[in-house]
Amino acid sequence: MNQASRHPASDIDTVVANMLSPECISNPYPVYKVLRSHPPAFGLKDYPPGTVPGVDTPFPAWVFTRYEDVAFVLKNPQLFSSEDPMQAESSAPSLMLVNHDQPRHTELRNLAKMAFTPKRIHDDIVDRLRSDVTDIFRSCMNRPIDYMDEVAGVIPAMVMTYLMGLPKDHYRKLVRWANAFMVSSDFTPEQRLTCNEELFQYFTAAVQDRYRRVNAGEHCGDDLMTAFIRAEYEGKGLSKEEVILFCITLVVAGAETTTYFLGNLIGVLLEDKSWFARLKEDRQLIRPFMEECLRRDGPPQRLFRVVLDDCQVGEQALRKGDWVAFFMAAANHDEQVFPEPEKFIIKRPNISRHLTFGHGIHHCLGAPLARIEGEIMLNTLLDCTDSLEGDLANTSRQSGGLLAYGFSRLPVTLCGAG
Numbered sequence: 001m002n003q004a005s006r007h008p009a010s011d012i013d014t015v016v017a018n019m020l021s022p023e024c025i026s027n028p029y030p031v032y033k034v035l036r037s038h039p040p041a042f043g044l045k046d047y048p049p050g051t052v053p054g055v056d057t058p059f060p061a062w063v064f065t066r067y068e069d070v071a072f073v074l075k076n077p078q079l080f081s082s083e084d085p086m087q088a089e090s091s092a093p094s095l096m097l098v099n100h101d102q103p104r105h106t107e108l109r110n111l112a113k114m115a116f117t118p119k120r121i122h123d124d125i126v127d128r129l130r131s132d133v134t135d136i137f138r139s140c141m142n143r144p145i146d147y148m149d150e151v152a153g154v155i156p157a158m159v160m161t162y163l164m165g166l167p168k169d170h171y172r173k174l175v176r177w178a179n180a181f182m183v184s185s186d187f188t189p190e191q192r193l194t195c196n197e198e199l200f201q202y203f204t205a206a207v208q209d210r211y212r213r214v215n216a217g218e219h220c221g222d223d224l225m226t227a228f229i230r231a232e233y234e235g236k237g238l239s240k241e242e243v244i245l246f247c248i249t250l251v252v253a254g255a256e257t258t259t260y261f262l263g264n265l266i267g268v269l270l271e272d273k274s275w276f277a278r279l280k281e282d283r284q285l286i287r288p289f290m291e292e293c294l295r296r297d298g299p300p301q302r303l304f305r306v307v308l309d310d311c312q313v314g315e316q317a318l319r320k321g322d323w324v325a326f327f328m329a330a331a332n333h334d335e336q337v338f339p340e341p342e343k344f345i346i347k348r349p350n351i352s353r354h355l356t357f358g359h360g361i362h363h364c365l366g367a368p369l370a371r372i373e374g375e376i377m378l379n380t381l382l383d384c385t386d387s388l389e390g391d392l393a394n395t396s397r398q399s400g401g402l403l404a405y406g407f408s409r410l411p412v413t414l415c416g417a418g
Helices: 011-020 022-026 029-036 067-075 104-115 118-140 147-152 155-164 168-181 189-215 224-230 240-271 274-281 283-297 367-384
Strands: 041-044 061-064 144-146 302-307 311-313 316-318 323-327 387-389 407-409 411-415
Touching: 011 022, 011 029, 011 041, 061 067, 061 316, 067 311, 067 323, 104 224, 118 147, 118 155, 118 367, 144 147, 147 155, 147 240, 147 407, 155 168, 155 224, 155 240, 155 367, 168 189, 168 240, 189 224, 189 240, 224 240, 240 274, 240 283, 240 367, 240 387, 240 407, 274 283, 274 367, 283 367
Parallel strands: 061 323
Antiparallel strands: 041 061, 144 411, 302 323, 311 316, 387 411
16 A cells, blocks of 8 residues: 555554554544544554454555545545455455445446345345344343343344345354454454355355256245346346355345444443333334434444545545545544534434445445344334343443444343243
8 A cells, every 4th residue: 555645653643553452442432532633644554344363464544533534535436446455355255335336336236226125125024023033032031141142143144044045043153254254353363264264155055056946947035145146237137256245245244233233222221221211102212212323333433445546635635545444433423513422312403414324325235224123123122021121331342343333242131021
């Protein structure tokens, strides 16, 4: 990467160097606040999804934390490339859409929309998810549980098995592979490499078998994997490799991020115990409750881009080839846009401006699905239980990587008749 435009050394360099410490990863918002009060800093060496600390070599990046600057990067894909050279050089499978630029990005997104339709999402998961989540809560009733392990970590991976027509009991494999790929849990380099290989081999075999069944005229249902195989837009379809990579992308992006989102929702209920009764009485509050959680406690922290041409972001000049890390989570706490950002304020008038799911052509395709999962989980929790017992002091946040903000341990007791 081009390092000619490096910011002069200063005390803020120490702050950037400490961003990968367990303390910062588990609570990055005080660091973001410091960074927002200074010009953009240079030198963060962090890892994109799929890369392996200790094996791959990170590029030093500019760090952008102010809302205006982060929004500028998101809104200008012609200046900032998503084609991630670090991931491309790693052993990890490349992510679809996430790591593509126009015009190919537009073609792939249109094909994905043909398969990943709201109707298919709704028809494939809503009733099944309500039933399975009800069973999960009933099995957890009136005993201490780790919510991350027994509920939040189960629901998103289970949803992926529904959507792709996979055996439901394979969800545990998907959880492990997603955790390793997203560089946010504690794995050794060898474990990450093994998980990446297992993930790719699993979906290669599954997709190949599905092609065989489709070509043989067998009934394969209307799941997402089959829809990707059959998707066509303006006479173009997806290659077999692209179908495999789309399946991998949905699993690693959807399973882990949504797991942390579901856990963070429960964290708010523990932080302010009055929310449980308020939501139970008025379910219309659930959607705005989720949106404020996505803003204040949204799991996705940052993304990387490569500068395609000399340009200016706010006060900072960038050169072609520079590596940029922009923090949506920091932008969501920018006091200039969201007053009192650390407070949980439901129905903020500008809540639609949060950047948790990105913006523009790279707005997260799975955002509606994450919201559906959150809404079903909360409604079912409120239906099945009389109260939620737990203390934030007994919880812990993941500290394995700066990509996501969420709980690693969330002990609670679901109280009710069962």
